[in-house]
Amino acid sequence: MLSLGTLVQPSQTEKKPAMSYYDVPEGVDIRGRYDQEFAKILTKDALQFVADLQREFRGHVKYAMECRKEAKTWYNNGALPGFDPVTKFVRESSWVCAPVPQAVADRRVEITGPVERKMIINALNSGAKVFMADFEDALSPTWENLMRGQVNLKDAVNGTISFHDKARNRVYKLNDQTAKLFVRPRGWHLPEAHIFVDGEPAIGCLVDFGLYFFHNYASFRRTQGGGYGPFFYLPKMENSREARIWNNVFERAEKLAGIERGSIRATVLIETLPAVFQMDEILYELRDHSVGLNCGRWDYIFSYVKTFQGHSDRLLPDRVLVGMGQHFMRSYSDLLIRTCHRRGVHAMGGMAAQIPIRDDPAANEAAMELVRKDKLREVKAGHDGTWAAHPGLIPAIMEVFNSNMGSNPNQIQSIKREDAARITEEDLLMRPVGVRTLEGLRLNTRVGIQYLAAWLTGTGSVPLYNLMEDAATAEISRVQIWQWLKYGVELDGDGLGVKVSRELFGRVVEEEMERIEREVGKEKLKKGMYKEACKIFSRQCTVPVLDDFLTLNAYNHIVIHHPKGPSKL
Numbered sequence: 001m002l003s004l005g006t007l008v009q010p011s012q013t014e015k016k017p018a019m020s021y022y023d024v025p026e027g028v029d030i031r032g033r034y035d036q037e038f039a040k041i042l043t044k045d046a047l048q049f050v051a052d053l054q055r056e057f058r059g060h061v062k063y064a065m066e067c068r069k070e071a072k073t074w075y076n077n078g079a080l081p082g083f084d085p086v087t088k089f090v091r092e093s094s095w096v097c098a099p100v101p102q103a104v105a106d107r108r109v110e111i112t113g114p115v116e117r118k119m120i121i122n123a124l125n126s127g128a129k130v131f132m133a134d135f136e137d138a139l140s141p142t143w144e145n146l147m148r149g150q151v152n153l154k155d156a157v158n159g160t161i162s163f164h165d166k167a168r169n170r171v172y173k174l175n176d177q178t179a180k181l182f183v184r185p186r187g188w189h190l191p192e193a194h195i196f197v198d199g200e201p202a203i204g205c206l207v208d209f210g211l212y213f214f215h216n217y218a219s220f221r222r223t224q225g226g227g228y229g230p231f232f233y234l235p236k237m238e239n240s241r242e243a244r245i246w247n248n249v250f251e252r253a254e255k256l257a258g259i260e261r262g263s264i265r266a267t268v269l270i271e272t273l274p275a276v277f278q279m280d281e282i283l284y285e286l287r288d289h290s291v292g293l294n295c296g297r298w299d300y301i302f303s304y305v306k307t308f309q310g311h312s313d314r315l316l317p318d319r320v321l322v323g324m325g326q327h328f329m330r331s332y333s334d335l336l337i338r339t340c341h342r343r344g345v346h347a348m349g350g351m352a353a354q355i356p357i358r359d360d361p362a363a364n365e366a367a368m369e370l371v372r373k374d375k376l377r378e379v380k381a382g383h384d385g386t387w388a389a390h391p392g393l394i395p396a397i398m399e400v401f402n403s404n405m406g407s408n409p410n411q412i413q414s415i416k417r418e419d420a421a422r423i424t425e426e427d428l429l430m431r432p433v434g435v436r437t438l439e440g441l442r443l444n445t446r447v448g449i450q451y452l453a454a455w456l457t458g459t460g461s462v463p464l465y466n467l468m469e470d471a472a473t474a475e476i477s478r479v480q481i482w483q484w485l486k487y488g489v490e491l492d493g494d495g496l497g498v499k500v501s502r503e504l505f506g507r508v509v510e511e512e513m514e515r516i517e518r519e520v521g522k523e524k525l526k527k528g529m530y531k532e533a534c535k536i537f538s539r540q541c542t543v544p545v546l547d548d549f550l551t552l553n554a555y556n557h558i559v560i561h562h563p564k565g566p567s568k569l
């Protein structure tokens with residue numbers, strides 16, 4: 001079967017485009033732009049593999065998404081998330097996950113970043129133990145980004161990736177020693193609107209996983225995994241039934257590839273509030289495929305607000321005050337360490353959002369000090385490794401982990417955290433403390449709009465006000481404004497005593513757009529997608545019913561079908 005696409009030759013961008021086609025299996029339709037490089041990824045066999053996964057698991061995924069909706073209704077009606085009495089035996093019985101493969105025993109510093117060509121090379125060369133290549137929080141899921149990302153990862157796994165920065169006349173290549181590659185596909189909720197299977201959009205994460213696995217498993221296992229792999233990070237799950245689907249996907253992939261069961265390994269991000277009560281259950285489902293859990297702290301904060309959207313007594317203070325020092329955040333990290341070490345796998349720390357500040361040495365040192373403190377807390381608490389957003393942070397973080405872990409590859413056996421067995425549901429749900437300010441509202445507005453403007457133009461992680469911002473951090477800005485508006489909270493931290501209302505927010509949006517214009521300049525504001533972002537973000541903050549995900553809500557704006565046709569999902 002042939003699927004219609006438009007081939008645009010680089011040299012004839014302005015000329016009439018030649019038509020070309022992806023060769024697709026029965027029932028598959030590609031609606032993204034045709035490109036010769038993409039066609040090497042979107043082969044008939046690879047697409048057949050993705051379609052098989054889609055057909056086998058779509059019913060399970062739909063059911064899991066229905067369960068999420070049901071849980072949301074419960075929470076909105078006043079229920080609190082908690083440990084499930086039905087799975088008490090899983091939490092209380094003694095079992096362990098399959099042993100951690102030697103190739104990834106030491107993960108003390110992991111760098112993360114989008115699947116962009118130059119960044120992949122820089123990350124693999126960065127000196128970190130692991131590079132988490134991201135199709136998720138750090139990537140705007142445009143067709144171009146996703147497909148180029150697959151091309152880049154294939155070249156990276158083959159060891160042939162290079163990049164010529166023409167402006168700087170600099171060629172990027174891999175060093176002899178590189179970080180081990182983990183790949184993070186999108187969450188279960190995101191569709192891929194450029195690939196249709198049997199008349200409906202494919203499940204985004206099955207496209208990301210399926211294409212990457214199909215093209216790379218053999219080479220990866222030979223060159224990087226010491227017979228294991230490929231390795232994955234799995235985001236945004238809410239319940240162990242979602243982990244069971246992943247486990248089944250892995251088993252299906254292993255079977256099709258003819259590789260040993262338990263070859264594929266994954267670390268699950270615990271980054272939703274419901275999932276903190278399911279950590280044992282999630283590990284149990286993935287026990288043959290697990291290499292641990294990770295504290296996805298930014299989405300976790302977002303999820304706290306989302307889960308409690310119907311609870312007027314659980315409002316967040318200013319975003320900058322919700323750090324790992326809050327009781328509910330510390331409890332989550334401690335319980336995650338105890339759970340992982342009891343089950344024999346890594347307990348990974350999270351992302352400090354600071355990045356190097358080039359033009360202000362004092363501010364830079366203050367930021368580095370915050371990162372060191374955060375990482376020191378993590379390693380002393382028992383985490384086996386942690387995340388860095390930027391290569392410039394790696395030496396400082398490595399130093400903290402080296403001086404506390406020495407030559408031990410991890411702390412799985414040495415720090416058991418049995419004290420964390422006492423952590424209760426109340427600890428995990430404890431209300432965050434702190435004040436709310438007009439500046440907090442302004443900052444959320446400024447960050448949310450600028451992030452969305454970048455995302456709409458294909459950039460999924462950006463530096464803003466000396467911090468890394470990505471989909472997870474931007475979500476906090478969005479839902480916090482929504483929550484403050486819904487409950488008309490009083491801004492009690494700046495002595496103004498003003499209540500947050502639509503009128504106030506409208507004024508703040510106007511003033512912050514003016515500020516953004518001053519900061520980025522008239523020209524960039526005009527050329528960029530700031531006005532569209534402002535409209536979308538303002539709507540998302542003021543709708544009566546909270547959108548589940550900023551990225552899902554805005555997705556249609558980045559879908560481009562070729563030849564042009566309706567893109568609405």
Ligand SMILES: CC(=O)SCCNC(=O)CCNC(=O)[C@H](O)C(C)(C)COP(=O)(O)OP(=O)(O)OC[C@H]1O[C@@H](n2cnc3c(N)ncnc32)[C@H](O)[C@@H]1OP(=O)(O)O
Nearest residue numbers: 112113119122123137138298351389390461462463468472
């Ligand atoms: C909540 C979560 O999910 S966290 C995980 C998801 N988020 C991320 O992965 C964010 C990753 N980080 C980034 O995207 C970037 O560091 C940003 C956007 C925060 C900052 O980017 P910039 O301001 O462009 O960085 P900066 O200009 O300082 O970059 C300097 C060099 O470091 C490289 N670099 C910066 N961050 C990274 C990274 N994460 N991985 C690899 N290389 C990087 C740049 O490519 C650049 O290389 P060059 O000197 O060869 O040109």
Ligand SMILES: O=CC(=O)O
Nearest residue numbers: 296297298299472
């Ligand atoms: O994915 C990580 C997070 O903090 O969110």
Ligand SMILES: [Mg+2]
Nearest residue numbers: 137296299472
């Ligand atoms: Mg996240």
